[in-house]
Amino acid sequence: MPxxxxxGASMTQFGQREAWIRDLLAEAGQQCLDxxxxxxxxxxxxxxxxxxxxxxxxxxxxPNALAHDLAAIPAYTQRVDQTSSSGGxxxxxxxxxxxxxxxxxxxxxxxxxxxxxxxxxxTDIIASLTHPVEYKQxxxxxxxxxxxxxxxxxxxxxxxxxLAKVAVKNHANGVRNPHAQFRxxxxxxxxxxxxxxxxxLRLYDFCPITDGSAALLFCPAxxxxxxxxxxAVVSGVGGATDTHVVHERVDPTTMGGVxxxxxxxxxxxxxxxxxIDVAELHDMFTILEFLQMEGLDFAPKGEAWKEIEAGTxxxxxERPINTSGGLKSKGHPLGASGVAQGYEIYKQIVDDAGSRQxxxxxxxxxxxxxxxxxxxTVIMEGRQ
Amino acid sequence: MPxxxxxGASMTQFGQREAWIRDLLAEAGQQCLDxxxxxxxxxxxxxxxxxxxxxxxxxxxxPNALAHDLAAIPAYTQRVDQTSSSGGxxxxxxxxxxxxxxxxxxxxxxxxxxxxxxxxxxTDIIASLTHPVEYKQxxxxxxxxxxxxxxxxxxxxxxxxxLAKVAVKNHANGVRNPHAQFRxxxxxxxxxxxxxxxxxLRLYDFCPITDGSAALLFCPAxxxxxxxxxxAVVSGVGGATDTHVVHERVDPTTMGGVxxxxxxxxxxxxxxxxxIDVAELHDMFTILEFLQMEGLDFAPKGEAWKEIEAGTxxxxxERPINTSGGLKSKGHPLGASGVAQGYEIYKQIVDDAGSRQxxxxxxxxxxxxxxxxxxxTVIMEGRQ
Numbered sequence: 018m019p020x021x022x023x024x025g026a027s028m029t030q031f032g033q034r035e036a037w038i039r040d041l042l043a044e045a046g047q048q049c050l051d052x053x054x055x056x057x058x059x060x061x062x063x064x065x066x067x068x069x070x071x072x073x074x075x076x077x078x079x080p081n082a083l084a085h086d087l088a089a090i091p092a093y094t095q096r097v098d099q100t101s102s103s104g105g106x107x108x109x110x111x112x113x114x115x116x117x118x119x120x121x122x123x124x125x126x127x128x129x130x131x132x133x134x135x136x137x138x139x140t141d142i143i144a145s146l147t148h149p150v151e152y153k154q155x156x157x158x159x160x161x162x163x164x165x166x167x168x169x170x171x172x173x174x175x176x177x178x179x180l181a182k183v184a185v186k187n188h189a190n191g192v193r194n195p196h197a198q199f200r201x202x203x204x205x206x207x208x209x210x211x212x213x214x215x216x217x218l219r220l221y222d223f224c225p226i227t228d229g230s231a232a233l234l235f236c237p238a239x240x241x242x243x244x245x246x247x248x249a250v251v252s253g254v255g256g257a258t259d260t261h262v263v264h265e266r267v268d269p270t271t272m273g274g275v276x277x278x279x280x281x282x283x284x285x286x287x288x289x290x291x292x293i294d295v296a297e298l299h300d301m302f303t304i305l306e307f308l309q310m311e312g313l314d315f316a317p318k319g320e321a322w323k324e325i326e327a328g329t330x331x332x333x334x335e336r337p338i339n340t341s342g343g344l345k346s347k348g349h350p351l352g353a354s355g356v357a358q359g360y361e362i363y364k365q366i367v368d369d370a371g372s373r374q375x376x377x378x379x380x381x382x383x384x385x386x387x388x389x390x391x392x393x394t395v396i397m398e399g400r401q
Numbered sequence: 402m403p404x405x406x407x408x409g410a411s412m413t414q415f416g417q418r419e420a421w422i423r424d425l426l427a428e429a430g431q432q433c434l435d436x437x438x439x440x441x442x443x444x445x446x447x448x449x450x451x452x453x454x455x456x457x458x459x460x461x462x463x464p465n466a467l468a469h470d471l472a473a474i475p476a477y478t479q480r481v482d483q484t485s486s487s488g489g490x491x492x493x494x495x496x497x498x499x500x501x502x503x504x505x506x507x508x509x510x511x512x513x514x515x516x517x518x519x520x521x522x523x524t525d526i527i528a529s530l531t532h533p534v535e536y537k538q539x540x541x542x543x544x545x546x547x548x549x550x551x552x553x554x555x556x557x558x559x560x561x562x563x564l565a566k567v568a569v570k571n572h573a574n575g576v577r578n579p580h581a582q583f584r585x586x587x588x589x590x591x592x593x594x595x596x597x598x599x600x601x602l603r604l605y606d607f608c609p610i611t612d613g614s615a616a617l618l619f620c621p622a623x624x625x626x627x628x629x630x631x632x633a634v635v636s637g638v639g640g641a642t643d644t645h646v647v648h649e650r651v652d653p654t655t656m657g658g659v660x661x662x663x664x665x666x667x668x669x670x671x672x673x674x675x676x677i678d679v680a681e682l683h684d685m686f687t688i689l690e691f692l693q694m695e696g697l698d699f700a701p702k703g704e705a706w707k708e709i710e711a712g713t714x715x716x717x718x719e720r721p722i723n724t725s726g727g728l729k730s731k732g733h734p735l736g737a738s739g740v741a742q743g744y745e746i747y748k749q750i751v752d753d754a755g756s757r758q759x760x761x762x763x764x765x766x767x768x769x770x771x772x773x774x775x776x777x778t779v780i781m782e783g784r785q
Binding site for chain 1: 402423446452453455456459460461462464465466468469473474475476477478479480481482483484490493494496497498500501502503526529530531532533638639640641642643644645646657658661662770771774775777
């Protein structure tokens with residue numbers, strides 16, 4: 018089984034874009050090929066991470082459209098959907114395509130076009146991923162986040178401000194990211210006094226609705242050097258589900274899919290949490306950053322909030338988390354987000370992260386679908 | 402890279418079903434596990450081939466629902482969409498998951514629920530896979546089929562009756578398939594006089610709108626014997642695209658994706674067309690059976706129609722095609738069809754095809770997305 022390398026990465030401007038899903042995918046895809054100096058005719062497999070182009074835009078078959086737009090025909094193409102973790106699932110699919118020997122050059126492009134819909138429409142499309150029993154009772158993902166946050170704060174005696182500090186940190190990082198949707202610092206007071214959305218969570222505890230796309234290019238590690246002086250290797254990858262019905266979880270503050278996918282990735286990489294220098298976690302809601310830190314053993318159960326209080330996860334902390342600005346300020350175009358997490362980790366470990374650069378040889382990205390219904394975790398390390 | 406085996410298969414009744422997509426997937430998934438004597442807790446990866454559950458039913462996240470319904474959590478799960486070839490793409494994804502070492506037990510379930518929508522609504526959902534330029538001009542897949550059939554008949558001096566004979570053959574086979582939507586023989590006269598749909602194609606040249614699901618279970622060949630006395634091995638698999646805009650094809654009677662995916666599958670298997678004893682081809686429209694036979698080198702260019710005239714593709718012919726009844730009489734629940742093709746080939750080569758049984762050691766399935774926009778081809782052979 019060949020080691021799998023990442024030799025190129027790109028992301029478009031995230032935000033409100035005057036472009037359709039096809040335009041966004043083609044933009045990121047071409048930039049990624051250019052970044053690696055690879056011709057589209059060299060692409061053998063082309064995966065598109067996208068949750069809902071049919072529902073958002075009435076357009077399906079976008080992988081074929083992308084193969085056309087990039088002049089990559091006859092490359093094999095397929096859509097990877099795992100709702101909000103479609104991007105991470107795409108990384109897993111792309112890794113499998115190279116590791117199995119099926120492809121020696123795999124382009125992964127993730128994207129979503131959402132902002133032409135109202136927030137209500139977009140929330141409803143996303144909520145269709147939940148169990149019908151929950152969906153028909155009006156439960157949406159933000160409401161789950163509110164319930165989980167309340168339970169966490171109460172059980173672990175955590176201050177409400179600790180969640181606000183996650184938003185403050187990630188907004189501060191986003192200012193340094195030219196592709197981020199929001200490049201605006203906020204302070205704890207602003208976050209604490211923002212409009213209530215799902216008690217106790219307020220506006221700044223939530224990521225926005227976003228258009229955008231991101232891409233990664235994979236090939237066998239043994240040929241990576243012929244394309245790039247510095248590149249990344251996928252050291253570990255894993256994926257797992259948790260209950261589809263959230264109320265069936267024994268402990269809603271433990272994300273079983275994070276724990277299991279992280280365990281697989283650590284085992285494959287032969288690494289422990291101590292080996293991770295930088296991480297991108299799926300902060301669709303601030304509370305999720307804590308739950309993932311604990312699920313990945315970055316902090317003991319119930320103690321992740323102490324890390325934000327101690328400042329260890331800031332961009333100049335011991336283990337920076339969401340240097341990209343996270344979904345919180347960068348935005349969350351569903352199918353793009355996991356790929357954009359990979360983009361950030363890749364840029365950090367090949368020392369190309371600009372003003373966001375931290376000292377990192379090994380990075381981890383954790384992408385969460387639904388409310389932890391499905392999770393993928395990937396660990397990459399730099400090679401030169 | 403381990404050889405990949407298929408150790409179980411199932412399909413539900415195809416047709417108009419009083420069930421939702423979740424019910425159909427769970428029915429086929431559980432039957433497949435039972436067929437192989439494997440517990441759901443042994444499943445490591447679970448792939449769902451489905452084009453449009455969101456568009457048809459307002460329900461997304463069905464892979465998570467299936468992991469729940471089969472009690473397969475924490476198995477990793479993901480949706481595979483490649484429009485009408487989602488099933489074949491699922492076979493490719495499942496093969497990659499085992500061949501890469503990511504999973505030692507992968508369940509693939511394909512399904513679609515369509516009949517609760519009107520034919521117009523369903524046609525419109527399917528047509529959303531075409532290029533927007535074509536889609537906005539009102540072009541649907543049946544109209545492409547009419548144009549291609551007219552060109553084929555004219556260029557190769559083929560009799561119109563040869564297309565009718567494809568329908569007659571596949572309907573005759575479907576009578577022997579207890580899972581088929583239509584179990585009704587037709588004659589050439591009936592086909593030739595049926596209502597016109599897309600000149601020169603008439604009603605019986607088209608597959609129906611269908612509900613249904615099918616499943617296959619994959620594991621490394623080296624452990625297959627511990628589950629089954631007779632099993633199949635995936636000898637070859639390939640996938641490729643053709644132009645997304647159909648009118649950009651130099652020759653619309655050549656299906657480039659069929660040619661290229663077939664070439665890959667033959668090369669990997671170390672086989673030639675002469676080695677194939679039985680085949681399932683994607684007869685969404687009768688003309689496609691000819692175009693695939695030629696693309697796969699079962700017949701020279703422009704001469705596939707002579708095979709149906711000579712009777713070589715009937716169930717007691719030299720190389721039977723669509724012993725299952727094909728999409729034509731079995732039905733075409735989009736995401737299920739490619740998996741159901743695999744089901745038929747598996748059953749034939751492990752000698753479990755009941756009254757449809759032919760003498761076959763090696764079989765091939767070709768699944769077509771769009772109008773040949775994306776194609777997968779798989780070759781399986783029996784082992785005992």
